[in-house]
Amino acid sequence: MSEHISTRVENPYAPMHTGSGDLYVTIGTQLQDPDRPTFRRLADDHLSWLKRVLVDPAGMGAARHKLTDTGTVILDGPPGSGRTSVARVLLREYDLGTGVFHELLPDEEEELSLSNPVLVGTGDRLLLDLSAATAVQWAAARADLSALRKTVHEQHAHLVVVMPYGHPLDPDLQHYRIKIECPDGLQVFRRHLRMHGVPYEPDSTVTAFLAEARPMREIADFADLVRRARETAGAGEGFAQWCATARKARDDRRAEIATLIAKLREGPQRALLITVAMLHGAHADVIHQAVQLLLHTLESPPEEQPLLERKDLAERLSEISATTGPDGHVHFTELDYDAAVRAHFWDHMPDLRQPLGTWGARSVESRGPYVTQELRASLVKRLAEQYLRTGRGEGLAFLAEDWSITPTSRPRLEAAVHALTCGLNDPVQGRSFRQWIYQCCANRQLKGEFAQVLVQVCADVIAVSHPDQALFRLYHLARRERDTTRALEALCDLVATSGRLRRRLLDLLTRSPLSPAELRIFLPVCDPEPLSAPYDNGHALIEENGARESLTSGWRAVFKELPHAEWHPYAERWLHTATDAGHRGDLLLNLLVSAADRCDDQRGTTFAALYTSARTAERTAPHGTARAATTTDRLLQKISTAQGLGRPAVPPPTTSTGGSTP
CATH class of the missing domain: 1.10.8 (Helicase, Ruva Protein; domain 3)
Incomplete structure (x- = not known):
């Protein structure tokens, strides 16, 4: 997937981009079903299972103590000793409900340097897995480890580093090194x-x-x-x-499978063999229906023999070493025979690969009492395994995209999410999938419902271990969407998990002039309640100089570029929060006034509009109009001070946002 990725235009079911500028995409509704799989929960379940099955290796106790005492442990040990599992379990044990889990990827696009303090949030749990790093990569990481460890200590975070076996470690870091031995x-x-x-x-x-x-x-x-x-x-x-x-x-069955397939010369026989391998364990009714669908996909001629003269399913299954159990479900008679069959057809009949993708999409849309979500997921997983096993990750990625093109269905969209999840979780090709998804979110022309699939993949899969990468991808999707706010909602949900992520998004938004689309991201992201609420270190974002500068720049752009009616509800929420936020309420008011004060030739009009919002907000204040009026008075004083005036004796008119200024 490192090759140049070109844009393919096939069936123009969705708006096409033919010029410069952003392409706005609309995300459908199929994936917003309450019964859809929660991929974040699946990842959590896997980690819980890992903790239950882990046998503590020699050195595990020392690693726990080191992490408790210093916040940092560097795990060393031979390959196959379970080092990465130990690292994940250690960090799971320090999940105290603050911060987020974050796997550091210092050599990937959009990742910060390990020495950058912005990388670490209060209470975060950080994994730096360099078990497969080259000597050059390890040397680069070692140069930044001391700075990273210092930031981790300051932020009361926890860091576990898995170092490459047999490589050197600097003397000042030896104190944190723990040797892990293979358990029995x-x-x-x-x-x-x-x-x-x-x-x-x-x-x-x-x-x-x-x-x-x-x-x-x-x-x-x-x-x-x-x-x-x-x-x-x-x-x-x-x-x-x-x-x-x-x-x-576990034995190599390639010769055995090749001999069997050489004996099966008829198309329906081979179709049955492929289907049982891909849907192994499915009910016989599902197998029968899927075989017919595969033959139709391959445009095989229909069987001409009269129905009652044809072989029944039991006889046909016996020809391929399969049988139907008492529950009606079909299995091969030997364990893992299905995996060997799948590998043979994939490796030795390459022309079958593309039709199998088409058949897979049609199969997940099948209906019936025996077609379950688990069956659909297993089919996608088995198909994805063949792409990944043979290093064809890009083919799997484009297949998932094709499944998402309109007209589509919820099962097909779920299948696309499953396929991309398999790619992202692959230890070898996961990085390529993350990069490909970034290009899709930031630069690609998105057709059909593919944007919806990307939103779910970013929010539920990438965000589990790479929240910063999920943030950038969701930002680009939110910037490009129109007539829907699903990417924006997912982005807001993500930054709600971490003050560090909210700070980073505010910086991303305001480091250059904001477009109208970015302004509509800024407004919900700058929710005053999390901004003024103390987080893990006891401070609030509104108290940080960097965050205040980002917020001031953002509000200034809002005041200058958006009509009053659009930003008023957000200003109203700020004013309501300021009423009950103590000294941080003054910071909220100061920021709004400072942003209005920077509006140059619109300064007076903006002050008037802000005051109008305050008077309007009094009528909807949750703490009563009297307390809200006090907030309005405080705002008016700050506006007067900004204009170099004393306290006005008479409030300015509030009937028009374009009237006189206080």
Whole structure:
């Protein structure tokens, strides 16, 4: 995905961009369903599972103490020792309800330098995973680690660094280094079995498997295979048979699958084999319907044999080593046979890849009592695995985009989100997906409902571990949307989780002149309640010089560029908040007056409009008109001071925003 990405115009179902300037896109409604999957919850569930199955390696206790005492720990250990899992679990244990989790990516686009203090918010939990870093990348990170650690300490945050194994560490950082050793493989295996609800028994297959040094990931995968072998085992089979079945599933089956497919010469036979592999575990009715859909997608000629003379499904399944269970669901007779079949067709019939994408989109839209959300998700995951396994991430990304083009449906849009989620979570190609999504959000012409898909991916997937990257992407989507506010709402929800993120967005908005679209982002983002409420360090954003300058610049642009009727509701909220915000209320009023004072030739008119808003706000004040009138009086005094006048004896007229000034 590092190649040049061109824009493809195929079916013009949505507005097309043919000139300069922004393209405004409208996001549909299909994904705003209360039953849609919550990808943030899925990520949280995975982390909870990781904590339950983790066997504390040697050094875990020391790492906990080091993180508690200093706020920083640098984990060292051989590959496969579970270093990154340990890092994530350590940070999960320090989730005290303040700050956000943030995986630092110092060499990615839009990421700040590790030495930049803006990178760290109060109470944040920071992961810097450099386990796969090159010598050059590690040297660059080491140069900034002392500055990063200092900021972490000042912000009462927690930082876990996973260093590359065997690389040097500077003397002043050795104090934070903790060596992680591989935990006992059998203990790890038994812990995973216990979490799966599978009883353990001593077994020669397990002993032979663990005789070799295994990465923790391989041991976890083998335990999961034993679980699945148990679920599909016949009557009378026990732990030894489950383990033997799991071990066989790990064998290379390429020759076996190639021999089977060579015997299946008819299109319907191969279509059934592909369908069972892609929808493994689905009900027989779903399999039958999906086979017909695949044959139709491939434009295969219809079967001419009379219906009653055709082979029934049971006979056809037996030809491909599959069977239907008592519950009507279809499985291959051997464990993980489906994965081997999928890999064979993908690798050896490349012309089938594009039709499989089309068939996948049509399949997720199928209806019926046995078509579940889980079945749709598993189909997308299996298709995505083939793209990612063979290094074709860009193809998966464009497939998700194609699924989002109008006319579409909620299941198809959900499938697009699932596909991009698979790419983002891939340890090798995740970075390329984040970069591709950035280009889509910032620069690409978005057709159909693809913008809606991007909003959900940014808010529910990227934001889980990369909130700053999600912020930039949602900002660009919000800047370009019209007739909807879903990207803006997601952006506001994101900055509500962290004062640091709100500060960074305000800086982004006001570092250059604001466009009308950016002004409409600024107004809801500068909500006075979170601005004036103390956050984790006891201070409020409105008390910070940098934030006040950004807010003043933003309000000045609002006063100069937008009509009074548009900004009045937001000013009214500021005035209501100022009534009950103590000394920070004065800061809110000072800021509004300062912004109006910078309006040059519109200065007097703006002061009058601001005073009019204050008088109007008295009628809707939640704390009563008397207290609101006091706020109006305070505002009037500040306006008079800004104009070099004493306290006016008579308030100015309020019937017109263009009248005389106080």
